[in-house]
Amino acid sequence: MAERDLWVGRCHVKARYPEARQWSAAVDEAVLVAVVTASDAATGQALVAQRLEEAGLDLLTFEHVQTLLQRFREQGMSKPLVDLADRTSTASPVAFGEMLPILLEPEAAPAPQEAAPPPAPTYAEIGWDDLFGATQPPLWAVIDGVNCREVMARLAETDVQSACLYASTDADTRAMAPWLVRLEPDSELVSWLKGLPQDQHWGILLQSTATLKQLRTHLRKFTMLWTPANDQAPVYFRFYDPRVALDMSQALAWWKLTALMAPMESLVMSLSPSMTLPADLEPMPAIGLDTGADEVQGRLLRVTANADTPVGNAPGRQFVIGDKEYRRFGELAQARSRQALARSLAEPYPQSSEDRRRRVAEEAVQLGQRYRLSSTRQIETLARCVMEVGADFPQRYPEAGQILDNPCTAGWRKRELLAAWLPRGRVRHALMNAADDAASLDNYRPITDEERS
8 A cells, every 4th residue: 555645735616506615705616725645646636526525515626735744844834734634534534724715806897987996994093981982882802812921811800702713722722812802891801901011912902883703703704814925825814913903904905904894893903103104194192213102002093994895795715915915014014124123223322313223224124135134133233234334334344245245154144244243343434434534634734844845
């Protein structure tokens, strides 16, 4: 008997009849990840097709098929795939991931002239008291177990409506999961959330008249997404991190944002200095580069979608991020990184202005792109070099240029060598500046009698 292996692939399936749909959206096609134990890829595909056929589903394509070990070597370990592999056995060789219905972008209706673009979401700064008025809808929180480790202990102490957005029963997974919680005015839970540092990014708030079950069912559809970076498997989408939620409101196509916010009247998040704020938002007082988290405590940002969800496009597949959206998410994340870098330069260089630190951060990122240095520590080291010896230091100082230009040196090693060079570069820079200053002063020195003769 041939040796069997674990294979993984992406399935595109179609339901033969409505009852066969194992997803909530009223569409016939879906995608999913399958793990199968088989002697080869062809046998694995046959087993997958057989299992799907038994469930009333046709296998349209089985793509990106490779052994699980090869996948892990190329892309790193993945807990969802490990969990699927654990579910396979000799008696049941196939395990399926969650079936994600394909949500197609609606085609524009023909019109005699170009339709006006839908209104963009609106942003308004509010306070906690604004959320509990007599006319306000019920308030919910999605608390991030990663950034707020005590969430399960807190919920165990209170008698509130709550539910985990993950289906897993594993205690460790649930401890790191997002939790949907109903918030009542003047409750201990609200007091606790109000007191959490806002740069902890503990989660988001929702205003919605939906029930706990309805909200959980809806939000679970968006805990994973497909991106252009990896079309073989979905990735976790941390929309409940306020930084990601704000980026999402600026990056997603209007119909995707309104689909996500369909059961909500608004999305609310705590302001923090590390957010990338929309260009048209002018918080008062302004939030500068060096604004402390304590200075924005209690300040919230309300996001309201101003377009209706397109008919026939209820949220199904948990976001297929397009190339344009993916680039926009990347731009916003990079802006946050540059902002964090500029803020971190305040401690070692307290005399530098905000504008100077922003400029240095931008120049350090550009140098990183030029010399293929991308980690946080590598960019920080470049920023220190730029701050102390100038953005043109690779050209002015041959030793530094040789370090950065060497194609055989790994990025981490370049950083180490550059950090070791910087003290010497600092001295060299001071000497060169002193020489330049002396030469400049020499232009105004009186001419001696000896020089006249």
